[in-house]
Amino acid sequence: MIRTQTLLKVVDNSGAKLVKCIKVKKKGGKMSAGVGDIVLVAVQTLRPRYGRRIRLKMNKSEVHHGVIVQTRRLYRNKGGIGQSFSSNSVVLVTPQLKPLGTRISAVLPSRLRGLKWAKLAAMAKKII
Amino acid sequence: MVIKTEVCAFSDTRIYPGHGVRFIRRDGQPITLFSAKCKSLLKQRKKPAKLTWTQAWRRLNKKIKVEEVTRRRTRKTTKLNRAIVGASLEEIKKKRSQKPEVRSAQREAAAKEVKARKAANKAAKGSAAAMKAKPTASKQKGGNTKARGGAKR
The missing domain is CATH 2.30.170.20 (Ribosomal protein L24)
Known part of the structure; x- marks a missing residue:
């Protein structure tokens, strides 16, 4: 249930830490996004670099595409146990839908694979 | 199902x-x-x-039976007496049943006997060597004993 103005955690190493959803990219004028949906986000805060000299990929107030990977809302399918996460989080991607980061430091739901995000699932720390 | x-x-x-x-x-x-x-x-x-x-x-609060996880018993190796070369089962048993003091006494006695025998042998050899080279016997003897000690170790 991600809408505009929702704050989202970034779980990859693209450089952003907290982003805000500014548009849900869904057909039919739907307002809320779930796992696997694409949203437009504005970068709020950056991840600290601890003095390391890394080329900045990311700046504040930039607009990027993102894929929602975890939601706090309970997802329930028939014949299984419902699943919910402790935070709403997102992985940043290019407009061509390639991941901006190189690794994901979070547990991702396995249904991302069925939603054409097998690449993200492969990068994940663990899949549940 | x-x-x-x-x-x-x-x-x-x-x-x-x-x-x-x-x-x-x-x-x-x-x-x-x-x-x-x-x-x-x-x-x-x-x-x-x-x-x-x-x-x-x-x-x-002990309202239900708790199934204790029973540890698997490790197999213990059991000792078994068997006859070995030169000592039948009865002989071993007899020796086992003897008191340790008696056994140690026996062992000491046996050791003493062996020592005595060796000493006797040595004496015999020494006398033979002495017979061969009389004047420098004492020096040679000393050297000989040292060499023997080294070889033994």
Whole structure:
């Protein structure tokens, strides 16, 4: 249930830490996004670099595409146990839908694979 | 057909398919919960051992039989007496049944006997050597004994 103005955690190493959803990219004028949906986000805060000299990929107030990977809302399918996460989080991607980061430091739901995000699932720390 | 069930992390009830919530904690560890009641109490950080309706409380207060995990017994090697070359079973048993003092005494006696025999041998050899080279016998003897000691070690 991600809408505009929702704050989202970034779980990859693209450089952003907290982003805000500014548009849900869904057909039919739907307002809320779930796992696997694409949203437009504005970068709020950056991840600290601890003095390391890394080329900045990311700046504040930039607009990027993102894929929602975890939601706090309970997802329930028939014949299984419902699943919910402790935070709403997102992985940043290019407009061509390639991941901006190189690794994901979070547990991702396995249904991302069925939603054409097998690449993200492969990068994940663990899949549940 | 056996239905695959899971166990609630809070109340230890069995969760059948289509029920329950799997909450994934911040550290990535999934916690399966039976109901919203369990979820709510877990989020309030209540201890299941303090609520009478949970299995944890019942186990603590000995209301249910606790299946103790029996440790597997490790096989112990049993000692068995068998006849060896030069000593039959009866002989070994006889020696075993003897008192340790008696045995040690016997052993000492045997050792003494061997020593005596060796000494006698040595004496015989020494006399033979002395017979061969009379004037420098004392020097040679000393050297000889030292060499022997080294070889023995």
